Each structure stands twice: as C-alpha cells, then as structure tokens.
Amino acid sequence: MNAPNIRPDIRFVWLNVHGGTFHKLIRLHERLRDSGLSCEVLFSVGPPRGLKLGVDVPLERVPELAARGVHFLGRTEVLNRAEKSPARLTVTDAHHDPDLPRLVRGLRARGHITAQMATLLGDFCHHGAEHLLMQHPLTLFFEMDYNHTPEGRGFAQAKTIQFTGNIFFEPTANRLVNDYPDREAFCARYGFDPARPLCLWLPNSCDARSETYGQVIEAVRGAGANLVVKLHPWEYAFKKHGGEHPWGLAATTDVLWSVQAVDETDGTWAYRFCDVAMVRGSATILELPFLEKPCVMLPLKEHVALFRAQANLVRTCCAALSDMRDLPPLLKNGPPAYSPQDYEAGRKSVRIDTTRDAYEQTMDALRQILSAPEELPVFGSLAPLRRMADPFVDASLIRTLTPSRRLRYLAARALRGICG
Structure with a gap:
C-alpha cells in the first residue's frame, strides 16, 4: 500500500x-x-x-x-x-x-x-x-x-x-489480530483445557532434531497439562514465505513433531497465560523475568557455556535441570514459585534502569x-566501550569465550584496570 x-x-x-x-x-x-x-x-x-x-x-x-x-x-x-x-x-x-x-x-x-x-x-x-x-x-x-x-x-x-x-x-500484548479477554478465551482458540496448566515450550535450532523435543511432549502430556508451542521467529517466517528453512529442515518443527504451534501473533498471549516456560537454547530466557513467568531450562548439549551463562543471568527465576528425567516430576508437582523480588533481580541483570x-x-x-550537536566526536577506540561492559562480565560469561579469546580478554581487561 x-x-x-x-x-x-x-x-x-x-x-x-x-x-x-x-x-x-x-x-x-x-x-x-x-x-x-x-x-x-x-x-x-x-x-x-x-x-x-x-x-x-x-x-x-x-x-x-x-x-x-x-x-x-x-x-x-x-x-x-x-x-x-x-x-x-x-x-x-x-x-x-x-x-x-x-x-x-x-x-x-x-x-x-x-x-x-x-x-x-x-x-x-x-x-x-x-x-x-x-x-x-x-x-x-x-x-x-x-x-x-x-x-x-x-x-x-x-x-x-x-x-x-x-x-x-x-509485556505488551498483540491486539492487532486477537484480543483475548481472558485465559479461557485463549484456551478455546487452541482447544486447551483451561482447568489444566499451560506449559509453554520454546524450541530453538538445537532442539529441532533432538530427542529433547519428544521428551518435552511426553513430559507435558504425562503431567496432564496443555502443551503450548511457540516457534522461533524465523520458523514462523518460513511458514509465511517458504524458501529455505533456517535450520535446513523439510518442515517446521511443529509439523515434524506433530504438535500444534500457536500463531505468531498470539505469542505474547501465550506468555501472558502460561504457567511455566521451558527453554534450552532460546534467548527468551532473558525475557521471561519481565513477563514474571517461571522458567525451566532443560539440560544442555551444545553451546553449553553460552546458554549456562544466560541462565546464570536470570538464575533467581529460572530452574536449570541437569537431567531430562527431572522434568516429568517437576511438571506434575507444579512449576517453581518465584517471588516478585526474584523476578526483579532477574530484570536487573539484563536492564540497567528497571524503574522505567x-x-x-x-x-x-x-x-x-x-x-545532540552535529560535531559530537566518535569513540575512536573499543577500549572505552569494553570498560562499559567490564563490570557486568562475570566468570560464567568469560568461560563462554574460546581459550584464545579468553586469554586475550583477560589480559586486555587487566591492562584496562591498570590504565584506568
């Protein structure tokens, strides 16, 4: 138009x-x-x-x-x-x-x-x-x-x-397509039982071909809960436009695993009404404290240091599992109960100002x-930018680096500390 x-x-x-x-x-x-x-x-x-x-x-x-x-x-x-x-x-x-x-x-x-x-x-x-x-x-x-x-x-x-x-x-809901007045209306749209928990599953590339996908399905159904699947944004793009699948698959993961995914436009409603969210490699783990939803991080098999470091940032409101066998009893017994203070601590780890x-x-x-004046100078060097980040980079994040980058980072950080 x-x-x-x-x-x-x-x-x-x-x-x-x-x-x-x-x-x-x-x-x-x-x-x-x-x-x-x-x-x-x-x-x-x-x-x-x-x-x-x-x-x-x-x-x-x-x-x-x-x-x-x-x-x-x-x-x-x-x-x-x-x-x-x-x-x-x-x-x-x-x-x-x-x-x-x-x-x-x-x-x-x-x-x-x-x-x-x-x-x-x-x-x-x-x-x-x-x-x-x-x-x-x-x-x-x-x-x-x-x-x-x-x-x-x-x-x-x-x-x-x-x-x-x-x-x-x-946590702004998308009302352009649907405007659900309550949880019951959302459940009716997808055939969920509103009397049972809504377990939100957020699969990523590392889950696409993994047996974890099937284990999540089995655990949720075994707990008598509703499985709510929200796909990765680029999987939704593949659904809409075709072309090459972002992870080289023949179809999106909901099709491959025979489960129903919510419409992409209903993703914010799935966050709002879910009782627990399950992730493994999804960056959404950093978003969940703002939605005040408990998170379960599944055992890691790749990019372990990175995803573990992400989970560590929001550890006050995320339960990290070491074994997939721990998921069924967790879902049967109910999701972890976190306090408003727990969620606030998670938000503060990924947002400087949480008052606005x-x-x-x-x-x-x-x-x-x-x-701003047009004559503003450029930074000119990466050193002042690294100084901005240094106070927030803990040991778990440093471990995400390859050995050679880790050595360079630590040496440069020490030098920055000396030079001020």
Whole structure:
C-alpha cells in the first residue's frame, strides 16, 4: 500500500520483522507521537523476513494504521522511501542484513542522522549508524568478544551508545489480530483445557532434531497439562514465505513433531497465560523475568557455556535441570514459585534502569539524539566501550569465550584496570 510522502522527525525502517513483537514498535511510535514528535514506521512485507498482510496484520486494519503513520511495504519500497525522503532521524533494526549498511551510508553521506535499535541482548549487527540503542552493556561484550564480528569493531566509530532496556522485552500484548479477554478465551482458540496448566515450550535450532523435543511432549502430556508451542521467529517466517528453512529442515518443527504451534501473533498471549516456560537454547530466557513467568531450562548439549551463562543471568527465576528425567516430576508437582523480588533481580541483570519501562527510556534516548550537536566526536577506540561492559562480565560469561579469546580478554581487561 502506497504511503504519503512526508519527512517526519523520526522514521523506523524495519526490514527484519518478528511477527510476534512488531506491535511493540507500533506502541513506541504512538507514544512518540503523543509526546509531540512526528513519527513514521515502515515495516517490510514479504520474504525473506518481512510480515505477511492478512496473517500478521488484518487487511482491514492496514488503512487505519497507515493513517497513523504505520506502513507495510515491500522491501524495495521501504528502502526507496527511506532514501528519497529522509527523516531527521532514521532508526533501523540491528539484524544481519545486506541492505541496511548501504541505506545507512547513503543517509549519513547526505548529512542525515542514523541510529540502530536492538531486539536482542546478545546480537547487535552494526551497520554504520552513529547512534546505537542497546539493551545493556553486555551487548558490547557479546558482539566484540563472544561473537567477535567485524561489525562489532565498527562500534568505535559510533558517537553515542545508550542502554535503553529493549522495548521488545516489554509485556505488551498483540491486539492487532486477537484480543483475548481472558485465559479461557485463549484456551478455546487452541482447544486447551483451561482447568489444566499451560506449559509453554520454546524450541530453538538445537532442539529441532533432538530427542529433547519428544521428551518435552511426553513430559507435558504425562503431567496432564496443555502443551503450548511457540516457534522461533524465523520458523514462523518460513511458514509465511517458504524458501529455505533456517535450520535446513523439510518442515517446521511443529509439523515434524506433530504438535500444534500457536500463531505468531498470539505469542505474547501465550506468555501472558502460561504457567511455566521451558527453554534450552532460546534467548527468551532473558525475557521471561519481565513477563514474571517461571522458567525451566532443560539440560544442555551444545553451546553449553553460552546458554549456562544466560541462565546464570536470570538464575533467581529460572530452574536449570541437569537431567531430562527431572522434568516429568517437576511438571506434575507444579512449576517453581518465584517471588516478585526474584523476578526483579532477574530484570536487573539484563536492564540497567528497571524503574522505567523501555518505551520511556527509548523515547528519552531518541530525543537526546535529535538534540545532540552535529560535531559530537566518535569513540575512536573499543577500549572505552569494553570498560562499559567490564563490570557486568562475570566468570560464567568469560568461560563462554574460546581459550584464545579468553586469554586475550583477560589480559586486555587487566591492562584496562591498570590504565584506568
């Protein structure tokens, strides 16, 4: 659908769109508009990782959203619009993408302000924007030291880095497609028994071919509970657009294991109504404290140090199992009971400021970017960025590094401590 040609204060350009969370960017957009800033959102539709109209967004809602500055366009049209009618500030996603570096370079060459915003704690692909909105200082560690990406070295050319807490971790329900008044209505949609617990299973790539998948199914059914499956976002993208499966499978894991997955647009409702969430390799383990849902981490078989370190960050509200045989009795006896203080401790480990929601923190950061002087210097070196992360990098995170990187990291950290 064609969008009117305007030049707003802020434009979000989102090419890699999670159908389960994009509504949170719409919420941010609305709050920015309510605060007096002109704002526009461009969502990509179509393959490989865009939305699908009629699935993620009801067709009848598209004109209404367009009138509010939220547009759903093909990837090429999104890029053309962002390039030919630049906003004062263009904010893009931070996923790996072949088109975003060119867009950012072109905008900066013409004197426009660019920024990138995180969707995950441990994955932030820098496309050359001068202002970066990250969830937490640990993102710097993951990109520069754990992932050790070439893009991470580009952080030194940024002018500002702000830690805004990640709007995509906010417990905001998606009401664009369904608006469930209660748990019973959600259960009725999927044929669940509302009198029985809802056990949410979040399989990742490491679970796709693993017997763990079947063991989870058996344990949940043996406990007399409802199995609620929420797939990985890129599996949902495969369902919508086809093409190559992200993990080389012939079909999505719900099909392969003969279970029912909730619609991607109902993912936030599954979080809201579930009684316990089960993960192994999913980064969602870091999101669950914000939803105040107990988490069970299944025994690890690959990337053990990384996933164990993630679980350690939220250990106050996550039960880590050492044996799959422990899962059936845990589900039969009821999920772990955690206190509000337990969840707050989990939130504090992955968000600097827990007194305000991430929407407010992100709005403040965007206002600061718009008012910042053009002559701001770049960091120029990775050392000050590593100093930001150092206080949060504990022994479990250091153990995630390969031996050679671990040695380099520890030596450099010691030097930073000496030099101040």
